[in-house]
Amino acid sequence: MDIYGGQARMAAYMREHRDKVTDRWSELVVAGVRGRISPEEVSRELEDLYSLLLRVMVEADEHATGELRAALDELSRTRARNGFTPSETAISVFALKDAVYELLADAAELVPEYLTFSRTIDDLGLRTFETYSVARERIIADQSAAMLELSTPVVRLWDGIIAVPLVGTLDSARTQLIMEKLLETLVATGAEHAVIDITGVPTVDTEVAQHLLKTVSAARLLGARCAISGIRPQVAQTIVSLGIEFGDIATKATLADALALALRESGLKVGPA
Amino acid sequence: MDELPIQSGDDVVRVRQQVRIVAADCGLSLVDQTKLVTAASELARNTLVHGGGGRARVEVVKSGNGRSGVKIGFTDSGAGIPDLDLALTDGWSSGNGLGLGLSGARRLVDEFELASEPGAGTSVVVIKWSR
Amino acid sequence: MERVPIVKIGQTLFVSIQIDLEDDSVVRLQEDLADELTATGARGVIIDITAVEIVDSFIGRMLTMIGSISRLFDAETVIVGMRPAVAITLTELGLSLRGVRTALNAEKGLRLLNGTA
Numbered sequence: 331m332d333i334y335g336g337q338a339r340m341a342a343y344m345r346e347h348r349d350k351v352t353d354r355w356s357e358l359v360v361a362g363v364r365g366r367i368s369p370e371e372v373s374r375e376l377e378d379l380y381s382l383l384l385r386v387m388v389e390a391d392e393h394a395t396g397e398l399r400a401a402l403d404e405l406s407r408t409r410a411r412n413g414f415t416p417s418e419t420a421i422s423v424f425a426l427k428d429a430v431y432e433l434l435a436d437a438a439e440l441v442p443e444y445l446t447f448s449r450t451i452d453d454l455g456l457r458t459f460e461t462y463s464v465a466r467e468r469i470i471a472d473q474s475a476a477m478l479e480l481s482t483p484v485v486r487l488w489d490g491i492i493a494v495p496l497v498g499t500l501d502s503a504r505t506q507l508i509m510e511k512l513l514e515t516l517v518a519t520g521a522e523h524a525v526i527d528i529t530g531v532p533t534v535d536t537e538v539a540q541h542l543l544k545t546v547s548a549a550r551l552l553g554a555r556c557a558i559s560g561i562r563p564q565v566a567q568t569i570v571s572l573g574i575e576f577g578d579i580a581t582k583a584t585l586a587d588a589l590a591l592a593l594r595e596s597g598l599k600v601g602p603a
Numbered sequence: 604m605d606e607l608p609i610q611s612g613d614d615v616v617r618v619r620q621q622v623r624i625v626a627a628d629c630g631l632s633l634v635d636q637t638k639l640v641t642a643a644s645e646l647a648r649n650t651l652v653h654g655g656g657g658r659a660r661v662e663v664v665k666s667g668n669g670r671s672g673v674k675i676g677f678t679d680s681g682a683g684i685p686d687l688d689l690a691l692t693d694g695w696s697s698g699n700g701l702g703l704g705l706s707g708a709r710r711l712v713d714e715f716e717l718a719s720e721p722g723a724g725t726s727v728v729v730i731k732w733s734r
Numbered sequence: 735m736e737r738v739p740i741v742k743i744g745q746t747l748f749v750s751i752q753i754d755l756e757d758d759s760v761v762r763l764q765e766d767l768a769d770e771l772t773a774t775g776a777r778g779v780i781i782d783i784t785a786v787e788i789v790d791s792f793i794g795r796m797l798t799m800i801g802s803i804s805r806l807f808d809a810e811t812v813i814v815g816m817r818p819a820v821a822i823t824l825t826e827l828g829l830s831l832r833g834v835r836t837a838l839n840a841e842k843g844l845r846l847l848n849g850t851a
Contacts, residue, residue: 509822513818513821516838520839544825548822550836551821551824551825551830551831552821553835553836553838553843553846
């Protein structure tokens with residue numbers, strides 16, 4: 331059913347009483363967001379939408395409909411970014427129905443057209459919900475990425491020896507980030523030894539082992555010797571029973587053991603002062 | 604959208620360079636750019652060496668949720684691949700034993716589509732999205 | 735076709751790859767290195783790929799082959815300067831370049847070669 335276009339009579343009436351309708355619409359929207367947006371700003375948002383809507387109601391050509399949708403999407407995204415709920419956002423659109431309905435008290439002949447108009451507004455309001463959720467998901471994804479970045483430090487244990495203490499689960503996204511940071515640090519410090527400590531990794535299954543092996547493989551391509559430390563007794567049992575092979579990668583129970591190994595391989599010794 | 608011929612070793616280099624430019628413009632991270640260009644290099648080489656030459660099509664695409672990505676299509680009218688499943692297993696090779704690099708290229712991209720008919724050529728389409 | 739220059743300093747052959755090489759040039763490099771190793775009896779090869787942005791499976795295999803060929807002439811090969819993005823991509827491709835040694839730069843590569851005399 332075509333709910334856009336073909337509403338020329340309603341559009342003409344709405345154009346004639348533009349100020350009255352948009353003022354009332356603004357009023358309702360400001361109340362709906364409980365004053366968190368200034369009346370001036372609301373007016374600005376709605377004036378634009380009103381004009382675009384009237385155009386579409388007369389003739390729903392692709393260009394006009396596209397522009398209306400784009401303007402609504404922008405409204406929705408802005409609301410999402412500023413922490414408004416999806417309902418508050420949709421209400422901004424639905425409120426126009428109330429404003430127009432009040433107007434129709436004086437124009438009984440337009441009541442039949444109101445149904446079509448109402449459906450148009452419903453469709454637009456629902457659209458804001460969808461745009462809203464897409465925008466929120468994007469924000470959450472960005473925040474997760476920021477958190478991931480913070481939780482992956484690479485530390486310098488000694489000259490030429492760096493460590494990556496891992497805490498939490500190791501999935502492929504995290505592994506990518508770890509590889510990038512580890513390799514960048516190798517280049518920046520010229521380190522030739524890296525220790526990946528997995529004390530804080532709760533479970534080591536074949537997938538996690540793959541991620542570790544990949545990381546070691548990448549570090550080796552930059553000339554670094556790697557060791558994996560922090561293998562707890564239960565983890566050791568799981569690794570063996572799963573048949574995971576670490577090949578020629580040194581594995582140690584503690585970070586301290588791995589550091590001692592790296593020092594030895596660097597030709598250094600720790601002795602009494 | 605760019606269409607590039609793949610008829611020589613120089614063409615493979617040109618495909619790499621063009622993909623690099625488009626990927627950078629699209630906002631892909633350095634690592635993602637490198638992965639995509641490397642995958643493109645593998646597939647372009649396949650087109651040349653195993654497909655008898657063909658072409659590559661590079662374009663920017665948009666996903667449902669507003670992300671942009673780079674889509675590359677490789678087509679040739681060569682002998683085709685008789686067993687697609689086998690071709691996609693690691694280490695499979697045909698002809699001169701150098702491997703088709705298809706499974707490797709697949710790991711480097713987000714979306715991978717392979718169509719091939721013996722006698723009717725091969726088409727590979729890959730997409731890498733920006734994050 | 736571009737030919738990559740090979741420079742001999744002491745007992746080591748230095749190769750610095752500066753541009754995006756097409757396959758023929760890479761194969762040519764392999765041949766030229768074999769020739770140079772025979773002619774000079776050099777004991778080490780350092781291939782600097784600091785400027786290389788893409789290493790795909792073909793180039794990766796060539797590098798491994800260069801390592802094997804060098805060993806036949808009793809020489810050791812060290813690949814230096816691999817970029818992080820390249821290393822990550824090669825790892826994803828499943829190429830570990832076993833058979834060649836690696837180092838962060840030419841200086842470290844040289845130390846590696848001299849240490850294994």
